[in-house]
Amino acid sequence: NTRYRIALIPGDGIGTEVLPPARAVLDAVGRRHGLSFGYDTFDWSCARYRAEGAMMPDDGLDRIRHHDAVLLGAVGWPGVPDHVSLWGLLIPIRRQFRQYVNLRPIKVLDGVPSPLAGATGDVDFVVVRENVEGEYSEIGGRLNRGFPDEMAVQEAVFTRPGVERVLDYAFTTARRRGGDLVSATKSNGIVHTMPFWDELVREAAGRFPEVAWRQEHIDALVAKVVLDPARFDVIVGSNLFGDILSDLAAAVAGSIGLAPAANLNPERAYPSMFEPVHGSAPDIAGQGTANPLGAIWSASMMLDHLGHPEAAAEVFDAFTSVLAMTGVRTRDLGGTASTEDFTRLILEAV
């Protein structure tokens, strides 16, 4: 019997409604695999910010540093500026815990229509996004504020170790999947960092001679993701390009409302964090109608990361078979099921 300690951060809005289903699913699948989960719940959120002036306590990161993983619901609430809720919680966790891989699986699921006329179950790829440096560096600022010659600068910073490690993760993933790798770039233009990225991709490709790869400029690539999503297997991109590609790809697959994300520290020196991509959804919060699939799929990714790919696959198979074989849906997918009813079906399938 293996025991894991999981830090639960429900956050705001429907974040608090989708974590209990994820937890129930984890417990159910865990029983069959000799895994047990101990949960510590943290009330870090915009609500806490309003009450106490901070999204999390000063020693917040220390309190979860030794957990095996973090499962997050959603953060953000009207009236609390994004930079407060994100910089006060999500971003410190990603950066201080060196979660340099943001992993987003993209699949067209049976029973969840894609907006593309021709997209089928062949669409099955992952976006590997660099998650701690690149275009989203903390370096930059503003000059001559309020004057006609005002300006703002933002420094994109790409380091050799920072790029190499995410490329190694992406190539390893492509090798494991037996697929190919596409690197998102923009080295034909005026960006000094992208030729460097390309060089490091070529070097990494040398370390993985069995993996076929190519590069595509980001503008052409977003078009191809729409025109022929089935041709992709692993796409690796910088922090910004990966951010854009992962939401775009989820939309193409029809699954933006149930997409999961893993923020990984592959070395396991720090806990990794798993989060549904949907936000806190103030408009439907508190009604018990949230779709729990993003959180449940995220929990499945957590199982995989903890070294239990079979348990992970069982969770995935359970909810995809419910989607494929029943018409039961939550409101976001055009149905009338409550979070609870829908979760019960998935628990039965697990």
Place this chain on the structure above:
Amino acid sequence: NTRYRIALIPGDGIGTEVLPPARAVLDAVGRRHGLSFGYDTFDWSCARYRAEGAMMPDDGLDRIRHHDAVLLGAVGWPGVPDHVSLWGLLIPIRRQFRQYVNLRPIKVLDGVPSPLAGATGDVDFVVVRENVEGEYSEIGGRLNRGFPDEMAVQEAVFTRPGVERVLDYAFTTARRRGGDLVSATKSNGIVHTMPFWDELVREAAGRFPEVAWRQEHIDALVAKVVLDPARFDVIVGSNLFGDILSDLAAAVAGSIGLAPAANLNPERAYPSMFEPVHGSAPDIAGQGTANPLGAIWSASMMLDHLGHPEAAAEVFDAFTSVLAMTGVRTRDLGGTASTEDFTRLILEAV
């Protein structure tokens, strides 16, 4: 009778095949509107680079500075690095002639299928891309080349005048169209420049109180462009965001192969440049099968910029009616017509 001097730069590959049709269409529509065009053709291209070591002569920009407009085919050829062909021709023209607006109309055309299941003729918007500063600045470089601590940086630079002028253009466009404006941003994250962009958008909105506007984060925005393209009217974005959005939107509309682009200096202090978005297409060059619509649509945008919206509309109506009412297509759209045959049909319609 108004006379214009047009600089023609056919460039490489099919660039040389699509400009003659555009020119024939301009002459035909011009006759009806009392416009005549004098053309000067420049052989600036990768072929010239191979023969003479430069894409254009040292005084190239001076030779076209006093033309009324530039019509460009395509530049780029295998064996000539992109940075040579782009920095040696396209980018200097955009930057030295202060073509700070890159305008890309997005339309689902009758007879040209969109990859989206539900997209219809309601899709009709423009992307206004900032075209000379922002993320594609020339500032940045590389440190410790080849060593483990190697790094590369790229500075995104946003200036108040640089942003204000493109926003004014975008808001003016939205007002003229009677539509609304969406600003692409990413100010929820870690990018110092985007809150500044947002402030300038709010200021610009104050100058155009009759224009409804909103902002969307780029990751969510690319998803919405796929999920509901009909809801957009004018999207304004920085150099990088606009670059990504314009190719994405053209793909969504099914028209990546026939999309036009205008690089505008709205003040007309310098010539503006009009170019089809497709490249030089080495694989089909020399066969007389290139689709001339990107160049012809670009010529229509040129007419509009020169102050002849009716002539521009006639060109647009001519080729869209050929697409809608005949099954004649060039190979890229699944047909068998040659460039010449297809152009003849359009000339008849004009």
